[in-house]
Amino acid sequence: MTLTIRNTAKTFADGTKALLPTDLAVGPGEILSLLGPSGCGKTTLLRIIAGLERPDAGSEVRFGDADVTNLAVERRNVGMVFQSYALFPNMSVRANVGYGLKVRGVEKAERDRRVDEVLKLCRLNAFAERSVRALSGGQQQRVALARAVAPRPRILLLDEPLSALDAALRDSLRDELAAMLRQFGITAVFVTHDQGEALAIADRIAVMSEGKLRQVGTPEDLYHAPASPFVARFIGNAMALDGRREGTSLVLPGGALSLPEPAVGKTAYVRAECVRLDPEGQLEGVVKSATFSGGHYRLSIGGVLAGDSLLQAHHAGRTAPRAGDTVRLAISPSDLLLLSDELPRPA
Numbered sequence: 439m440t441l442t443i444r445n446t447a448k449t450f451a452d453g454t455k456a457l458l459p460t461d462l463a464v465g466p467g468e469i470l471s472l473l474g475p476s477g478c479g480k481t482t483l484l485r486i487i488a489g490l491e492r493p494d495a496g497s498e499v500r501f502g503d504a505d506v507t508n509l510a511v512e513r514r515n516v517g518m519v520f521q522s523y524a525l526f527p528n529m530s531v532r533a534n535v536g537y538g539l540k541v542r543g544v545e546k547a548e549r550d551r552r553v554d555e556v557l558k559l560c561r562l563n564a565f566a567e568r569s570v571r572a573l574s575g576g577q578q579q580r581v582a583l584a585r586a587v588a589p590r591p592r593i594l595l596l597d598e599p600l601s602a603l604d605a606a607l608r609d610s611l612r613d614e615l616a617a618m619l620r621q622f623g624i625t626a627v628f629v630t631h632d633q634g635e636a637l638a639i640a641d642r643i644a645v646m647s648e649g650k651l652r653q654v655g656t657p658e659d660l661y662h663a664p665a666s667p668f669v670a671r672f673i674g675n676a677m678a679l680d681g682r683r684e685g686t687s688l689v690l691p692g693g694a695l696s697l698p699e700p701a702v703g704k705t706a707y708v709r710a711e712c713v714r715l716d717p718e719g720q721l722e723g724v725v726k727s728a729t730f731s732g733g734h735y736r737l738s739i740g741g742v743l744a745g746d747s748l749l750q751a752h753h754a755g756r757t758a759p760r761a762g763d764t765v766r767l768a769i770s771p772s773d774l775l776l777l778s779d780e781l782p783r784p785a
Contacts, residue, residue, distance in 0.1 A: 439502050439592045439625045440466055441487065446497040448482050456482040457493075458649045464642075469619050469626045471636040474646035474672070480629045481597060483646075487627060488595050489514045501592050517586035517624070519596040523578050525570045531581050532557070532566045538589040552588055559621055560584040575603045576611050583615070587622050594619070596628035600635060612638045633673055637661070645669050667705065667777050676707035676775060680744060692742030692749075693721040698771040705779055710736070712773035713751035715759070719768035723749060728758045739765065 441464040448457040457479040464470045472480035485491035487499060489511035499507045506514050525534050536553040544552070557563050560580045565573060570581055579599065586594060599615065600608045616639040619626050630636050636643045637657045644654045645668075653665045660673045670676035681690040688695045688706055697706060723742035728735050735758035742749040751767065759765050 440464065440500075441593055441625055441627065442498075442500040443483070443487070444498040444500075446483070446486060446499060447494040448479075448486060448491060448497075449494055455649055457486070460651055462644060462651065462654065464625055464627060466625055467623045469616070469628070469639060469641045471640035471643045472627065472629045472646060473631070473633065473636040473643050474652075475631060478646040479649040480646050482649075484595055484597055484627060484629050487593065488516050488518060515589070515592045517589065517591035517594045519579075519582045519586050519594075519599050521598045521601050523582035525578060525581060525585075527569070527571050529570065530567050531562055531570060531573070534570055534581055535562075535584045535588050538585060542589060552590075556584045556588045560618060574607075576607050579603065579611065579615075580618075583618060587624060591624065594622070594624045594626040596626065598629055598631070600630075600632075609634075615639060637673075643673075645672060647672075664775060664777065667707065667779075670707045670775055670777060674709045675750075676709050677750060679706040679708060679774075681706075690721065690742060691744055692723045692767075693719075695720055695769055695774070696771045697776065698774060699776065701776050703779060704776045707775040707777060708769055708773060710750040711752045712769060713749060714768045715751070715753055715755075715765055716768035717766055719766035721749075721767040721769070723765060723767065725759045725761050725763045725765055727761055728753075730758075737765075739767070742767065 443460055443462040445459045445461065446457065447459045449455050460483065472483060474480050482491060486493045489506070489509060493507065497507060498505065526537065532553055535556055536549050539549045539552060557566055560583060562580055562584060565577060570578055573581065600612060603611060612635050628639065640657065642654060642656055643660055645652045645660065647668055653660060653669045660669060664670035664673060679688060679690060681688045683701055686697045686700055688697055721742050723739040726738045726740045726748060728737050733754065735753040737751040737753055737758065738748040739751060740748055
């Protein structure tokens with residue numbers, strides 16, 4: 439099922455523009471993430487797609503060829519997975535999964551067949567007769583997903599589906615969630631503020647800020663070719679390298695870098711994983727802190743950038759420099775992102 443959003447906006451009664459006019463298309467079976475900081479408009483857009491929020495006049499929401507802009511939520515046939523999962527605690531797993539089918543009047547034989555099918559897809563067969571209160575957070579998340587897809591919705595909507603889980607479980611379940619969504623083959627839109635979730639799960643990501651779509655593309659496109667400083671910072675935590683430009687060189691307090699091209703009107707950005715310790719490196723700085731993160735050390739280095747700004751680096755060695763050590767660093771020109779300077783926001 440194709441989802442098409444045209445000129446869709448939302449202004450609340452107090453005049454707050456939660457969503458500026460937005461155009462977006464999601465292909466059949468595609469998984470799209472709405473990604474952005476709190477208050478960026480992503481949940482408002484999801485609620486408009488669901489029919490839980492009425493958009494401004496002139497907006498258009500289409501499921502396939504059908505205009506559903508003014509259609510009530512109960513007539514849109516969307517599946518929804520909420521942050522809290524909203525499971526019925528007095529029901530078994532099987533009863534929770536089959537609830538939507540029962541409400542729709544699906545005959546018992548067909549209902550049982552479809553519930554069994556979804557329980558198998560979500561690997562919940564062994565828990566079918568258990569109370570949902572006896573399940574772990576990850577198992578409850580799978581029940582919520584199974585319940586949402588059992589009625590075979592046209593569109594599946596997920597609002598921060600992993601946010602209720604602890605960090606360790608969230609990391610282990612996001613790949614599992616991605617695999618299950620692709621098994622279902624249903625067009626899906628999910629909201630998250632976590633770039634790691636979006637990169638791991640989505641086919642495409644729509645980055646939002648201040649009620650506006652900033653860039654839509656594959657995870658690889660957004661990471662390697664961000665269209666703006668905001669996207670570069672939000673996807674991969676790129677750091678600005680403010681310095682004096684001399685032709686194709688960027689002169690920083692800690693040394694000079696070669697730029698891949700002249701950068702008039704642009705700022706260079708780099709990600710921590712592209713900053714390497716190298717005795718022959720172009721830059722010099724002093725380690726302010728070194729934090730072990732399992733697969734690498736996170737280094738904060740002063741003296742490279744202007745003022746008190748610290749350059750972050752990831753170091754994969756078994757040992758790392760200590761605070762106070764002077765180090766040399768290398769950054770390849772190909773790892774620099776040259777992006778047009780952002781205009782100041784109007785007062």
